[in-house]
Amino acid sequence: AQSVTQLGSHVSVSEGALVLLRCNYSSSVPPYLFWYVQYPNQGLQLLLKYTSAATLVKGINGFEAEFKKSETSFHLTKPSAHMSDAAEYFCAVSGSNTGKLIFGQGTTLQVKP
């Protein structure tokens, strides 16, 4: 069975500060991991994905995430937050050949001026 836990349902940072969104996963098979972003009243958009190549993955809009097998983590970071980063972020894991995604509960990122 697979599961995802996102620590912190709400994260608030100041503009220009480091963004750190936490994701821990559980998987009985080698996982593929994804971060999606959802802007208000929109669908989900892929930020980045880990598919067993490099453990440090770079995505769009300056985000990156590091896969740490020993910690079963895939935390999302961005060195300097921008107002436009305010959104909800979802971590997801996939490991089956049907491509089904298991999502975390989401983290809302607030960016203060």
Next chain:
Amino acid sequence: NAGVTQTPKFRVLKTGQSMTLLCAQDMNHEYMYWYRQDPGMGLRLIHYSVGEGTTAKGEVPDGYNVSRLKKQNFLLGLESAAPSQTSVYFCASTILGRGSKDEQFFGPGTRLTVL
């Protein structure tokens, strides 16, 4: 390419009414999915399809039915709506071939309220 589209965008139903949500994709994707999004619970898989004419249950299938008569369309039906089905529904699709490594492409969502 329109990507993944969903109709309708909004709907209000009374308890016991039925409706069908339509998802269409123009990317020739083999796999399609229906999720529901509820506050604090992320997205949960309702049903999915791995090809035309095939469907399977996801995590929360009760109260829903689906059909995939054409490769590009995936329909989600509510036969007798209940207030617990008030949610935002998302359709997604992904290409066949590289399995679970592929990203899913999401539609804009349908906001359903059941009174």
